Amino acid sequence: MKFSSLKNSFSIAFTFLMLLFFANCSKSGSNPTPKNTTPNLAISSLSVSSDSYTTSVTITGTGFSPTAIDDKLFFNGVAAVVSVASATQLQTRVPLAAGTGNITITINGATATGPVFTYQPTEIETTIAGGNTSGAANGIGSAATFFQPNGIAVDAAGNLYVADQNNNLIRKITPGGLVSTFAGSGAAGSADGTGTAASFNSPTGIAIDGAGNVYVSDMISGLIRKITPSGVVSTLAGSGLRQAVNGTGKAASFSNPVGLAVDASGNVFVADQGASQIRKITPAGVVTTFYSGNGINPYGLTLDKAGNIYVTDLTSNDIIKITPNGAATVFAGNSNIAGGDVDGTGNNASFYYPNNIAIDTSGNLFVIDRNGIREITPASVVTTLKAGSPLYLNGPLENVDFTGAEGITVDGTGNIYFTDLLGNSVRKISYQ
Numbered sequence: 001m002k003f004s005s006l007k008n009s010f011s012i013a014f015t016f017l018m019l020l021f022f023a024n025c026s027k028s029g030s031n032p033t034p035k036n037t038t039p040n041l042a043i044s045s046l047s048v049s050s051d052s053y054t055t056s057v058t059i060t061g062t063g064f065s066p067t068a069i070d071d072k073l074f075f076n077g078v079a080a081v082v083s084v085a086s087a088t089q090l091q092t093r094v095p096l097a098a099g100t101g102n103i104t105i106t107i108n109g110a111t112a113t114g115p116v117f118t119y120q121p122t123e124i125e126t127t128i129a130g131g132n133t134s135g136a137a138n139g140i141g142s143a144a145t146f147f148q149p150n151g152i153a154v155d156a157a158g159n160l161y162v163a164d165q166n167n168n169l170i171r172k173i174t175p176g177g178l179v180s181t182f183a184g185s186g187a188a189g190s191a192d193g194t195g196t197a198a199s200f201n202s203p204t205g206i207a208i209d210g211a212g213n214v215y216v217s218d219m220i221s222g223l224i225r226k227i228t229p230s231g232v233v234s235t236l237a238g239s240g241l242r243q244a245v246n247g248t249g250k251a252a253s254f255s256n257p258v259g260l261a262v263d264a265s266g267n268v269f270v271a272d273q274g275a276s277q278i279r280k281i282t283p284a285g286v287v288t289t290f291y292s293g294n295g296i297n298p299y300g301l302t303l304d305k306a307g308n309i310y311v312t313d314l315t316s317n318d319i320i321k322i323t324p325n326g327a328a329t330v331f332a333g334n335s336n337i338a339g340g341d342v343d344g345t346g347n348n349a350s351f352y353y354p355n356n357i358a359i360d361t362s363g364n365l366f367v368i369d370r371n372g373i374r375e376i377t378p379a380s381v382v383t384t385l386k387a388g389s390p391l392y393l394n395g396p397l398e399n400v401d402f403t404g405a406e407g408i409t410v411d412g413t414g415n416i417y418f419t420d421l422l423g424n425s426v427r428k429i430s431y432q
Contacts, residue, residue: 043103043114051094053122053432059090059114065107075117076101094119097432121431123385128417129179130425136167136186144179146171149419149426151206151260151356152407153214160417161214162426163203163407170203170216170227173426182214183233190221190240198233200225205260205301206407207268215268217257224257224270224281236268237287244275244289252287254279259356261301261309269309271298278311278322291322300356304363312354312367319354319367319376332376341371341384349382360410368405368418373429385429 041063048057065071068085075098084091090105094117103114128141135145147166154160160173161182169184181196189199203225205217212229215236223238237252239245245253255274262268266283269290278291278298290309297315304310307324310331317340318333333351334340340350354369365376366385373385404422411417416429 041105041107041110041112043105043112046103046115046117048117049115050118050120052120053094053096053098053124055094057092057094057117059092059103059105060088061090061105061112061114062088063107063110063112064088064090064105070107072106074104074106075099075119077104096122096124123429124432125386125427125429127420127423127425128177128428129173130420130423132423132425134166134424136164136169136181138171138180140179141177144171146419146424146426148421148424150204150406150421151217152409152417152419152426153206153208154409154411154417155208155212156210156412158411160409160426161206161208162419163206163216165202165204168200168203170200170206170214183227183231188220190218190223190235192225192234194233195231198225198227204258205271207260207262209262209266210264211266215260215262217254217260217270219257222254222257224254224260224268237281237285242274244272244277244279246279246287246289248287249285252281252285258299259301259312261303263303263307269301269303271301271311273298273314278309291326291328293328296320296328300354300367302357302359302365304359310357310359310365312351312357314353314355317351317354317369319351319357319365332380332382339370341369343374343383345382346380349376349380356406356408358408358410358416360414361412366408366410366416368408373405373408373416373418 043061045060068082071082073080078095078098080092080095082090082092098119100118129144130146131142134147137145146164149162150165151163158175162171164171168188170182172182173179183198185196185199188201191199200218201220203216204219207215214227216225222242224236226236227233239250239253241253243253244255254272257270258273259271268281270279272279280290281287298311300312302310309322311320316335319331321331322328332349334347336350339352342350351369352371354367356368358366363378367374375385376382404420405418406421407419409417
């Protein structure tokens with residue numbers, strides 16, 4: 001064989017082998033082994049399977065990355081931050097509003113699903129309007145200012161109305177946090193009129209009826225004022241004389257009106273502190289004495305669906321229940337004149353200077369006293385929702401302060417709103 005022929009044959013064979021090599025490479029490249037694979041990735045157990053926001057959880061498994069940032073961890077789809085990591089354990093905290101569902105982890109494109117975690121809603125406190133600075137500025141959130149806000153009420157649309165006591169104003173806060181002046185000129189007075197043409201003198205209690213009318217106890221003037229949804233202010237009852245006289249409209253008088261509540265028929269109930277009485281005002285302005293007895297020193301009022309009135313008694317440190325026919329009993333508290341902060345059922349519980357009170361749709365009562373915010377179930381079981389602390393912070397309830405809490409209300413979904421008299425703000429407790 002000639003050399004040239006041998007050379008050609010070798011060249012053809014080499015070319016064939018190269019084509020075969022590249023063909024195999026192309027074939028294997030069409031279905032490559034994934035680079036981002038963690039074949040041993042698995043979650044085997046959780047140290048805690050049910051709890052609330054910020055609870056520490058240790059997750060055990062295999063195939064984790066020792067570099068914490070690489071471990072993408074989720075509680076029911078809500079991202080959690082891994083603080084400490086090893087190949088077999090991760091440490092994290094339950095994220096807010098995690099919901100109930102599986103724990104999952106993703107590392108380098110591989111995902112493993114672990115056990116179900118049951119999330120328990122957490123009480124979170126936030127400031128929705130105002131701040132520590134006193135003033136009367138309108139605006140959104142912290143841009144607005146108040147001066148010792150007292151009573152607060154919420155309407156069916158979620159708007160809040162605040163008796164801004166030292167500003168002599170009635171303020172409105174929309175669900176978006178926009179604060180405006182609903183009524184009042186800011187000057188102390190008792191003039192009727194529309195919006196800022198009206199005046200108040202130390203407005204304290206506030207309540208809203210089903211039609212959206214706002215009622216205000218104008219404490220220093222001794223008047224009960226009515227404000228329509230369009231801002232028209234009139235005097236529902238009261239002469240301005242500081243005494244307890246029954247009658248109709250301005251023929252009646254009040255000694256020291258503070259807390260208010262409105263029933264489904266539009267009757268307004270007034271805690272007339274100076275007279276030690278609960279007064280009733282019909283929609284036509286007819287004032288009568290609904291309850292008077294046992295030296296009661298009433299401050300806050302609220303009504304349940306059956307028409308029972310719950311009253312905070314500042315003298316006995318009790319919560320009094322008054323039936324629609326006027327029969328009164330101690331619903332919670334032990335008439336501890338010195339005050340107390342003991343949780344318990346009925347007379348086994350104690351309060352310290354309970355002032356304002358609110359009720360939710362399930363009949364649970366929420367009372368502000370000088371030891372914090374207390375909750376009372378329909379069975380009279382008293383617990384401390386949050387005791388006072390020296391801090392003014394937002395976040396989980398264990399970090400917040402209630403020593404300046406004053407007015408309180410609850411919306412239809414169970415969110416609690418309260419005025420912070422010392423912090424000149426309106427705060428919210430939500431369950432997330």
